[in-house]
Amino acid sequence: MITGNDAAGLGAIYAGATVCAWYPITPSTSLAEAFERYARRLRVTKDGKRLYGIVQAEDELAAIGVAIGGGWNGARSFTATSGPGISLMSEFLGLSYFAEVPVVLFNIQRGGPSTGMPTRTGQPDILSCAYASHGDTKHVLLFPANPTECFSMGAEAFNLAERLQAPIMVMSDLDIGMNDWITDPLAWDDTKVHDRGKVLSAEQLDSFRETKGRDWGRYQDIDGDAIPYRTLPGTHPTKGAFFTRGTSHDENARYTEDGGVHARVLDRIRRKFDTASKLVPKPEVSVRDKSSRIGLIYFGATRPAVIEGLDLLEREGLKINSLRLKAFPFTSEVKAFCAAHDQIFVVEQNRDAQMRSLLMVEANVPGDKLVAALSYDGTPMTAAFVRGAVLNRLRHDKQAAE
Amino acid sequence: MSYITKPVAHHPALKRNTLGLTHRDYEGTMSTLCAGCGHDSITAALIEACFEMDLPAHRIAKISGIGCSSKAPTYFLGRSHGFNSVHGRMPSVTTGANMANRDLVYIGVSGDGDTASIGFGQFCHAVRRKLNMTYIVMNNGCYGLTKGQFSATNDKTSPSKKGEQNPFDAIDLCQTAIQLGAGFVARSFSGDKRQLIPLIKSAISYKGFAFLDVVSPCVTFNNHPTSTKSYDYVRAHNQAIDKLDYVEEKEEITADYEAGTSLAVEMHDGSKLVLHKLNGSHDPRDADAAIMTIRKNAARGQVATGVLYVNEQQQDLHDVLETDDRPLNELPMAELCPGSKALDGINARLR
Ligand SMILES: Cc1ncc(C[n+]2csc(CCOP(=O)(O)OP(=O)(O)O)c2C)c(N)n1
Ligand code: SF4
Ligand SMILES: [Mg+2]
Secondary structure, three states: OEEHHHHHHHHHHHHOOOEEEEOOOOOOHHHHHHHHHHHHHHOEOOOOOEOOEEEEOOOHHHHHHHHHHHHHOOOOEEEEEOHHHHHHHHHHHHHHHHHOOOEEEEEEEOEOOOOOEOOOOOOOOHHHHHOOOOOOOOOEEEOOOOHHHHHHHHHHHHHHHHHHOOEEEEEEEHHHHHOEEOOOOOOOOOOOOOOOOOEOOHHHHHOHHHHHOOOOOOOOOOOOOOOOOEOOOOOOOOOOOOEEEOOOEOOOOOEOOOHHHHHHHHHHHHHHHHHHHHHOOOOEEEOOOOOOOEEEEEEHHHHHHHHHHHHHHHHOOOOOEEEEEOEEOOOHHHHHHHHHOOEEEEEEOOOOOHHHHHHHHHOOOOHHHEEEEEOOOOOOOOHHHHHHHHHHHHHHHHHHHO | OOOOOOOOOOOOOOOOOOOOOOHHHHEOOOOOOOOOOHHHHHHHHHHHHHHHOOOOHHHEEEEEOOOHHHHHHHHEOOOOEEEEOOOOOHHHHHHHHHHHOOOOEEEEEEEHHHHHHHOHHHHHHHHHOOOOEEEEEEEOOEEOOOOOEEOOOOOOOOOOOOOOOOOOOOOOHHHHHHHOOOOEEEEEEOOOHHHHHHHHHHHHHOOOEEEEEEEOOOOOOOOOOOOOOOHHHHHHHEEEOEEEEEEOOOOOOOOOOOEOOEEEEEOOOOOEEEEEEOOOOOOOOOHHHHHHHHHHHHHOOOEEEEEEEEOOOOOOHHHHHOEOOOOHHHOOHHHHOOHHHHHHHHHHHHO
16 A cells, blocks of 8 residues: 555656655645655665755746756756646746756646645646647656556656656646555566666767767757757766757757757657657557447546446446556557547546547547546546446437437 | 857967866857957956866856856857756756766856846755855846846946836845855956956855856946946946955965955865955955945945855755765666665565
């Protein structure tokens, strides 16, 4: 038995995170506190020196600023927050996106808008996180369903952040984060190495031209995966220095006002999202009936309720296939699932069917296929709700047909 | 405004420091600021200071916010990594960078808008955290980049170029820094290289939060005869309270300093700061007196410059956090990740 926030804090320890900055806000506070508690136990040398740094910042702007500064300088860095904090962190998320600085952000969602329901759960930040910050931005989101996944995905988020050189948001919520869950034991594979991404050492800088056939430039797409090579401050006396900036820049990190160059860099960063769709965790697909044309998509904490709801329906003779999203961008499996079904329920805990919108816009799923099943009263999802939402809609369709 | 590279050919007669580097190795790209902008003089002083201190440029990180002043790091230390972050948030980015690697020299560059308004909170908290950095405000009393609006450091008595009166009292960043516990606080003038260079060197050598407020006239928007941040005004009202000699570790103190009128402060890196008092009584180790000195001079329309305050007990954020002596970003994963065995134990306790 463990809470999602405890598990996520421990995940950050296992990921090798060393810099944490946060500002207290329910329901995310206990995540940073868990990191510190575990760090005191697992990250102190024999002579009492700490192998981590944690600061309670003056606000969320500073919290993410600290995490971005740490990520820029090559330490695995993160922050944790909830709705109002996401709004404040928005400008910095755009910087991290555009300047391509790795950072991990745990969003323990609660009921919004505004101060909303700080002590109730929800999934209302899907769109504000997917497109956080002004300008053209698009971010990688992970959706853990329980504390076990808060641990594993929490750790994986750091690999993705460094691999993709981008902000990665782990979208937990109050229900997973603060409640004790009976969940699978936390698992760690010692043979899997931490993916530190494309960071050049002094030797690699010296031999870059030789090995890659081209000169290094901070934002050059050398490998065709849209991910450039980065360098850390202090690495080499004469090579690899560059000026990180949120202003428009060319492939060598130089300031530019050339619209063509600006568009070219934006296009490459968008292509990085295609690479991301191949790296993020694949969805959990459950086929109850191969020939069924009815599907259901869900994500996060609603998992037990959805599975139980689908079991109830199956007992009543209705077999519905399901797909649990684990990440945005959507992987090829998501698109295939949507293509294979004519009617797809999208179960989520917000008023505006935000995940349904995202599926329409980002996976090109026709809206008339996607049926919103929405609960946003701040309480955890129930099996009865899932069953009711499906049956009501099918009854309604039947009546309309008659 | 675009990127201009400078030719890198070295004249064989150029002076070299002990690292074999010339001035040119500490320069950046060609400045795109207005000709005569004070910020360019501070840039030149920074280059000179780093050159003379024999600092390996790649071990310096320069971080800034947004503004003409925050653009300045492009124009010095081309061999250093730089980070032009977002408006007013240089302190938080520097905090994270410093937490990640305690071994680099951190030079933060900001403007009076960047620090005294949008970033005032971050500035205060960086001071409180005793961040080991040199924090330079290029202070021109206005928002240069957005075309000259009053900033919060502009004196109430100082109208705009168009003659509009400034309705609000100025924030004095040095007083704020001293009050919040900054370790080293100095004020200078971009037009006084002789004073500025040793101040920059001392600030870099100081372990802890070193703050430099440098009055740096904006020739385009705030250099008119009625401005108190103009070249003419500051030249006429500059009240140096002490004269600073920065003595490097390798040098011996040779001059005979008169007891009672001079003071030597040992820096963390072995260098020394020798201060000669110019107007009698000011003792920079006394925070209350330092604030009084600033206020008394300001009341007479004078700008007190020099080392205003120095805390000989040098302490930084890493001392407070008790972090390892090695940079956190260099720790091997084997030391950071407890592994599956430890996780088995944790799982067992959660059952
Ligand atoms: C969030 C945000 N708000 C406003 C701006 C616009 N802006 C850019 S620089 C600046 C003021 C700069 O003044 P200062 O820090 O004094 O620098 P100076 O140009 O005078 O050197 C403002 C308001 C911005 N970049 N970001
Ligand atoms: S506008 Fe003012 S601050 Fe900006 S570059 Fe010109 S003189 Fe300097
Ligand atoms: Mg200014």
